[in-house]
Amino acid sequence: MTPTKWLASHLKEWYGDYAPLFEPGGWCWCISNPEAQRVLREMIAELHENFGTPPFFHIGCDEAFGAQSCPACARVPFGDLALKHFAGLAEFVRSRGARAMMWHDMLLDKSDPRWKDFVKFGNETTAAILDLLPKDIVICDWQYSYGNMKESRKNWPTMGYFKEKGFTVAGCPWMNYNAMKLMADHLVANGCFGFIETTWHHLLGKDWELMYMSSAHAAWGSPVSHGVSFQRSLRLVGTDMKVDNYLEAISITRSPLAGGRTRRSQCEVMRL
Numbered sequence: 001m002t003p004t005k006w007l008a009s010h011l012k013e014w015y016g017d018y019a020p021l022f023e024p025g026g027w028c029w030c031i032s033n034p035e036a037q038r039v040l041r042e043m044i045a046e047l048h049e050n051f052g053t054p055p056f057f058h059i060g061c062d063e064a065f066g067a068q069s070c071p072a073c074a075r076v077p078f079g080d081l082a083l084k085h086f087a088g089l090a091e092f093v094r095s096r097g098a099r100a101m102m103w104h105d106m107l108l109d110k111s112d113p114r115w116k117d118f119v120k121f122g123n124e125t126t127a128a129i130l131d132l133l134p135k136d137i138v139i140c141d142w143q144y145s146y147g148n149m150k151e152s153r154k155n156w157p158t159m160g161y162f163k164e165k166g167f168t169v170a171g172c173p174w175m176n177y178n179a180m181k182l183m184a185d186h187l188v189a190n191g192c193f194g195f196i197e198t199t200w201h202h203l204l205g206k207d208w209e210l211m212y213m214s215s216a217h218a219a220w221g222s223p224v225s226h227g228v229s230f231q232r233s234l235r236l237v238g239t240d241m242k243v244d245n246y247l248e249a250i251s252i253t254r255s256p257l258a259g260g261r262t263r264r265s266q267c268e269v270m271r272l
């Protein structure tokens with residue numbers, strides 16, 4: 001099981017006495033603040049310990065809208081600030097014997113025409129730091145087929161781009177069911193690390209069942225089907241991977257594929 005914590009953004013409740021740790025808009029950490037950096041490392045250590053010191057820790061760092069908006073952060077070029085933050089967190093995770101995983105979007109320049117139909121929220125400055133980031137970071141490239149959740153795309157050039165830059169890459173769909181198997185095939189064909197299904201807050205009604213089942217089939221190389229009962233799919237997980245703790249199997253594991261290759265399957269990144 002891999003713990004994750006949003007260590008750049010997605011903050012909504014941190015106010016009052018803690019306000020100085022965050023940018024004025026309250027969405028991002030004030031990453032130039034040494035106290036904020038201390039707290040972040042304390043949280044990583046505590047979570048990593050509580051999860052049994054697993055080999056990976058996801059540091060989030062997506063959608064950092066409104067970063068560098070306080071006077072202290074504004075004095076530093078944002079590329080320098082972001083690089084120090086991402087690389088520093090990865091180094092801390094490494095010091096605990098694990099590898100950092102992070103979302104990809106701030107590392108792609110949104111004005112770059114190559115990424116026109118793909119998720120990207122960075123700029124020229126944040127995209128440039130890619131060459132300087134530690135290569136042991138696992139880039140989690142989340143591509144949700146925005147605007148067309150039924151698309152059948154077969155190629156995700158962003159994943160190849162990160163791979164060419166020397167990173168380990170995981171592809172991450174959401175509820176874009178038609179693209180799941182195609183994305184898994186693309187990841188295998190390009191020698192990527194694996195497949196992470198994101199479920200987020202859509203764990204209501206049938207959504208969670210469809211997400212788990214579809215992504216599991218995609219990750220394990222079998223045709224995506226919604227016509228199979230969830231229990232049967234879950235039992236196949238146990239048989240395939242020789243585990244009888246199904247909850248553990250869902251969380252994170254490897255499964256063999258034809259030809260001895262493996263795909264990493266993680267049906268849900270734990271969100272805390």
Ligand SMILES: [Zn+2]
Binds near residue numbers: 023029033074
């Ligand atoms: Zn700041």
